[in-house]
Amino acid sequence: MKRNLLLCVDAFGTLFRPRSPIAEQYGTVARGMGVKISDDEVAKSFRSAFKEVSKAYPNYGKATDMGARQWWTEVINKTFQPHHKGPLPSDLVPNLIHRFWSQEGYTAFPDVLSYLQSLSTQPARLASASPRLVVGVITNSDDRVPDVLSSLGLRVHHLRHGSKVEHIRQTSEPKDIDFCIMSYDVGCEKPDTRIFAAATSLLETILAAEGSKFEQKDWELLYVGDEVKKDAQGAIGAGWNAVIVDRGGEKDMAYEGDAPGVEGFMEVQGKRVTILEDFKALGTYGGHDLLSFD
Known part of the structure; x- marks a missing residue:
């Protein structure tokens, strides 16, 4: 298992959902x-x-x-x-x-805030840490996402695709989300591999600003989403590992998703993809050690 972990997650349907259809x-x-x-x-x-x-x-x-x-x-x-x-x-x-630019229209899934906030307190989130954990968002969306996440109670760093990162000032307040990659900025949508490449490129920039170097062989890349084609297939096609969160909720008539509707695992492009019933199960599904904590 690689020591360091870049954990990226989908936004709509994975971190939050409409308060009502x-x-x-x-x-x-x-x-x-x-x-x-x-x-x-x-x-x-x-x-x-x-x-x-x-x-x-x-x-x-x-x-x-x-x-x-x-x-x-x-x-x-x-x-x-x-x-x-x-x-x-x-x-x-x-x-x-x-x-729909705030918590008035959306609500976080019950398991999201507590889990991400617990991850933010881990020593691995510090710039000087070894092993290192970085948490980002990759989403097919416009630039509303950071504002929505912040309104829901998550601490979101301003970094996004195209940000100029010369120096990252360390603060006493940890962030729950280290950066956001939106199709609006990148110019393409999942499952296009370029949106995943934008995330690793920003990680490389962040590490360079901290005075360290990104070596891909030292990093596991894990993407968590709720759709098979856009999320799991997109991530695996980009060389990442993938996890599907399928909470089995009601289908929104105005939203077309394709969660598999089963739990356990499925095979996507020859690779095993774990299917979880909620987000916090990431800590116990048997993945990276940095996702599990007491």
Whole structure:
């Protein structure tokens, strides 16, 4: 077993989930402003709007300098306009954007905060530690993710793909998340191997800023997510190990996931992938020693 560990995790569906189904939240807010629409209509219209805007403005509008807020404005408008005569209520878009930029729209899974906060107190998280543990996020998302995670109670370092890291100041307050890699910044989505390469590149930059060198042979790379194709296949294709967390929750009509629906393990591209029922089980599933603590 390699001494050092880079643990990266997915965000949506792995660390947090909507407080209630997306369509229900959209519908409740809209109906409160006079838009007559059912949750089923919201779900169907949202899926259609999301696909249409994604095709017209890929990567949440980053490629065309639209920006994530305007991108979501387009999605929200296209979701509700077919079901409402006249202009939409002026507060609808900003209300929904604010809701899904924070804990108002999302909640952390019960096991996430306690486990990540416990990991942050481990000696292996210190820059001078040997062995060393670094924890990051890799997600197909726009730049909302750090703000959402922070609002949920996690301490998130500002580092992300493209950050200039000349010197990392050591503080007495540990971080739960050392960096975030978002498809919005990288320009490609999981399962593309380049988004995983962005994480190892940032790790190399962090270590260099601390005065040490990244030697890949000394590091295990482990990715934890909730989808087989995007998460497990993507990670393994990039040379990482993978774990699937499948909590067996209800399916969100506005979200298309593909968790396997079983526990134990499965084979992905010739490699064994462990399937866990919750996030904290990482500490006992038989993986890296740095994930287990008293």
